[in-house]
Amino acid sequence: MRADRRTGAGGWVLRGVVVTYVVLLVAWPTGLVFKRAFQDGIDTFFSSLTSPDVQHALALTVTVAGWAVVINLVFGVAISLLLVRYRFPGRRILSVLIDVPLSVSPVVVGLALVLVYNARDGWFGTTLATWGFQVIFSTPGMIMATVFVALPLVVREVTPVLEEIGTDQEQAARSLGAGGFQTFWRITLPGIRWAIVYGLVLAVARSIGEFGAVKIVSGNITGQSQTATLAVEQTYQNFDHQAAYAIAALLAFTAMLCLIVVAILRPKEQH
Amino acid sequence: MSIRATNVTKTFGDFVALDDVTVDLPTGHLTALLGPSGGGKSTLLRIIAGLDTADSGTVEIEGVEASHLPPQKRNVGFVFQHYAAFKHMSVAKNVAFGLEIRKRKKADIDAKVKELLELVHLSQFADRMPSQLSGGQRQRMALARALAVEPSVLLLDEPFGALDAQVRKELRDWLRRLHDEIPVTTVFVTHDQEEALEVADEIVVINHGRVEQVGTPDEVYHQPANDFVMSFLGPTTTLNGSAVRPHDIDVFNQPVAGPAVEGTLTELKRIGFDVRATIDTAGGEHVTVHLTRTHADERGLDVGQRVWIVTSAERRPVAQTGLA
The missing domain is CATH 1.20.5 (Single alpha-helices involved in coiled-coils or other helix-helix interfaces)
Structure with a gap:
């Protein structure tokens, strides 16, 4: 009914x-x-996206979000396997830590990263600086901030599916002669592939939209360390409203596309 | 001996699953590990397969010390209660899995898969996904998958436990026939004594992490080593203070020679061809007796009668003297 x-x-x-x-x-x-x-028409929309600074911002967002998603894919799956398939002291604490990015404000995340990694007096940043590696005010820091805020998305999609499929199939594969990696590649991974896809799509949406943490670690230098979301703020404050709305619309459209992809994929799994 | 487990002990926290178990399972036989749930039989099977590790003790498979080998190096086939079908692969791919891992030639794999699917009567389902099969079909697929790698031993963990009664009975008969065709050493775990008695060549009765008795179905049924085996393998009733099978007692409506016990027939239940009589003896025991309908009619039994009962071991000389 x-x-x-x-x-x-x-x-x-x-x-x-x-x-x-x-x-x-x-x-x-x-x-x-x-x-x-x-x-003001579709031509104005596109022309306002073609200025060098906006182009750079969009490219930087693609770079940062791309790396963040790849890193979250690898570590998200690894963390999920660890949380579900292994029992070890501190497992519950790890599980809670994974959710910290959901509850802590991204601005706090940004400040925390600056404290640890800044090249002047950062806890770890000074060491990295002596090796010639700059994290804060540069792309690595922005990627780290984005990885941090999107961290739980893959893990929270994958862990319930891992729990549901259980270990029977993996044990069957082992008894049939498959080693650890073969079992993961041929049995575990196909079992969780849709969960990974959902997690990734959500991570993409979250990563391209990140603002607070990235603003603090990037230094927000136009044409250098400014992502698309930061460019929206900058152009808006400079009364270039056409550019601000055009970038905003593009970001919103991409995020919605991600949600639509998830909505289309999701029912497939529940057969 | 195909499988030899020596002094195997396994605990889960405070719970002792296996307590110094030693068993030899002979080559080519179909052996049942029989016992109540939580008795340790599945744990023993999983330790043989390498899916669990023993706290102490050793496992030998075909003369090879296997205790420290991972499951993929033991060459055992394992069939799980809930099938453990690879859900994202077709039936044929499931069966081919072990052979693909072993990097056999494509043509050899195809031929072997075809042969096995015929053996388990699933040829027409080769391209289906496991979700499109019934429980019984999935279990037959799992069996074909385990047999594909030509294991030296086949281990089945409550293989029919998740199936309904009818399918269960069919698969049971089919497993027996399959084993007669392909006599690979097979060990299956069950808590159903009828299943064990019907299918197995040999039964290992396990309870509380210990082996209670090892023997043929006849031996464990008719010469149980102790009261536990006696009561677990079939119905029992008490006569003269000791446990007896209800169908090992005969009832007479007149005095007989020998150590017969006198009593009153208080209940007579007819269940199809079975007749179940309850007799209250002078000694205050309520003895249950199972008779066939023909037998009960011959004896002319009626509720309220005085009757004399003897166990079958004592009955034979009585029959010979012509008093029956």
């Missing part, structure tokens, strides 16, 4: 309230960004 067949007066009121709430809070404002971005 479908729920909407039972809708009474109360149901209609509830529906109205929720729809109004979502429209006022999400749909209308986001829609306006697109409206502003395209109000």
